[in-house]
Amino acid sequence: MNDVALPPISPALAIEKNNRSLLKVVMAAILVSLLWKLTFLIQLDRIQQAMPLQDPFFPAVFRSQTVARTTYLIATSLSALLLFSKSRSILTIGSMLLVVALFSLNIHQASFNDVTFLCCGWSAAWCWWFSTRLDEPTESLHPRAAWLAHAIVSLVFIGGAVGKLTPEYWSGQVLYEVYFIDRDFWFYNIIRSYSTADGLRNAATMHSRMVIATELACGFLWLLPMRIASLVALIVLLGIAMTNNFLLFSVITSLMGLSIIGLHQPKNIAHQHHDLA
Amino acid sequence: MKRTITFLKDCTRQRDWSAALLGLVVLATAATALSILFSNQMKVASLKRFHLGTDSYNVWAAHQLVPSMYNFDNKVSFSNFSYDLAVVDPYDHTFVTETINHFPARRITFGNHRRKQFGEIERGTFRMSSSYRGQQLISTWKIEKQDGVLWVKRLDQQVQATSDQHE
Incomplete structure (x- = not known):
């Protein structure tokens, strides 16, 4: 064992590096989420510029298109720049600013309805917390990180499921009208091409009930074993975007980043280093 | 449930109060989301949120933390x-x-x-x-x-x- 060279970095630095890589998985997912609909957001910005609409419900600052543009730019730049940062204080302050920027977009006239910013905001809140714990050994930090990540993903599913517990969703009528009648997307096009009118309506009912059941089940990811919870979340999130609308990747990617955390298998870096020494 | 208990124990052992706080905020937000099942007041508040019809913008903004896809x-x-x-x-x-x-x-x-x-x-x-x-x-x-x-x-x-x- 004496002939083995020491690793080039100390255990403390190795721990921090390992934790930083987990943080950056979620950061990268937030960046992808924010950039996914960039062309669509630019298009909306141009429309608002050409045909401005103001709703006095929002305070002037949260109606301003300049504020929306700047905040989006800050959020996107922060999530990109933080990917290259090694400084704990920069990561902590940057994540905190990211939370503020994303929740600001969540209450702005131009973006309040886009769930992308809500999901990214919650994911950034996780990043903010995690960035304050980068020096803690990964094997003790990781279970907490995964539990919080699963709790946030569960929250998003619970929020979706509870609002669907209505006769209109249970009967499938809402999804029938929103998607099944005329949504031009491969999944619904296939169902339409193989169904009669009655069959299509029944398919909407079955699909709607499956959605409610799946979302309710995913509201309890935090109770499942870590890796199973992550795999279930990833499969369901991927399924949502693949079968409904590719633009939904802007909503689910940050949640997928959180879900990946539970798949990580931490190594005892300090212990390994001691053995090698 | 084991993971939740471990989480709480680890928060105490590691003095990680920020994790406990984030967990608490998630729990409170989930409780707000679930409250529309039982409370007419919350039901109406959530419907008003969707119509940008809440009496106070600040209350609406706080409500925006609750996922509602x-x-x-x-x-x-x-x-x-x-x-x-x-x-x-x-x-x-x-x-x-x-x-x-x-x-x-x-x-x-x-x-x-x-x-x-x-x-x-x-x-x-x-x-x-x-x-x-x-x-x-x-x-x-x-x-x-x-x-x-x-x-x-x-x-x-x-x-x-x-x-x-x-x-």
Whole structure:
């Protein structure tokens, strides 16, 4: 064992590096989420510029298109720049600013309805917390990180499921009208091409009930074993975007980043280093 | 449940109060989301949130933390004519109606329909209804152009009990 060279970095630095890589998985997912609909957001910005609409419900600052543009730019730049940062204080302050920027977009006239910013905001809140714990050994930090990540993903599913517990969703009528009648997307096009009118309506009912059941089940990811919870979340999130609308990747990617955390298998870096020494 | 207990124990052992706080905020937000199942007040507050009809913007902003994807049965209708609260003229060729997955108010505030809606006639009447377990909210807006800007004006907002209360 004496002939083995020491690793080039100390255990403390190795721990921090390992934790930083987990943080950056979620950061990268937030960046992808924010950039996914960039062309669509630019298009909306141009429309608002050409045909401005103001709703006095929002305070002037949260109606301003300049504020929306700047905040989006800050959020996107922060999530990109933080990917290259090694400084704990920069990561902590940057994540905190990211939370503020994303929740600001969540209450702005131009973006309040886009769930992308809500999901990214919650994911950034996780990043903010995690960035304050980068020096803690990964094997003790990781279970907490995964539990919080699963709790946030569960929250998003619970929020979706509870609002669907209505006769209109249970009967499938809402999804029938929103998607099944005329949504031009491969999944619904296939169902339409193989169904009669009655069959299509029944398919909407079955699909709607499956959605409610799946979302309710995913509201309890935090109770499942870590890796199973992550795999279930990833499969369901991927399924949502693949079968409904590719633009939904802007909503689910940050949640997928959180879900990946539970798949990580931490190594005892300090212990390994001691053995090698 | 084992993971949750471990989480709580680890928060104490590692003195990680920020993790405990984040967990608490998630729990409180989940409780707010679930409260619409039991409380009529929260039901109406959530419907008003979707119509940008909450009495206070600050309360609405705090409510925005609660995820609400594809919630409620939301229907919108729009016409370029100014009906205010009157019944729509059946020969109105600009009248459109649609079911919307969430935040029906976005049909006006979000830009993706604006060229079509206000391209020729720059005014209109917008109605939206959202229903959830025995409660329905119907809101009527008027959109008018002043000094080159389309302005939203709220005309009416009504909460109604519906028959599916015990379904």
